[in-house]
Amino acid sequence: MPANRPRRGKRLVPVIAGVAVLAVGVGGGLFLVGAPPFQDKEQGQEKEQDKGAELPVVTSAEHAVGSDVCWQPVEKAVVREGDSVTVRFQEGEWSVDREQMPMMGPAGYDAENDRLLEFAEHCKVAPDAPLGTLLTRLPGKDAAPVLAVGDAVTFQAAGDGVVELRINDDEGCLHDNEGELTVSVEVTPSP
Structure with missing residues (x-):
């Protein structure tokens, strides 16, 4: 072996x-x-x-939206076409008639209270949303679409501009409004 x-x-x-x-x-x-x-x-x-x-940098800003002012620009919320924009309610209350109507939040008046204000339908900036709803838009060359925010809304910018916010109550109707809402606006650049 x-x-x-x-x-x-x-x-x-x-x-x-x-x-x-x-x-x-x-x-x-x-x-x-x-x-x-x-x-x-x-x-x-x-x-x-x-x-x-390589991740996009998100811009975030807080803004107080007064109930007695028309469209209010959020100066730090500059967007480019294609950017994603999220507007989110943080805190606060407001009213479209401080003497007759209760305070409410960003969704506007409930159906019953909105019916009590039928005489003021002409005051609605967004006819399909209740009076007092928090609204946003991104002004541009064409007529800027107005979106109801409620507690939050996310949309894609169709053009360049600055995000604007307001109460759903038109210019000639703001004199008896009261209160403000604080919101955050986040802008995420498109890839």
């Missing part, structure tokens, strides 16, 4: 040498094409940080 041992050893030497040559060849080939076989952890982390740097 001792005669068989040298043969096994002689067979293993060429196999081990072949594996070593193959490993050196693959490793050298990876270095030649610029892909080292053992990437440093820091290099991987740098690549992840680079990916994070």
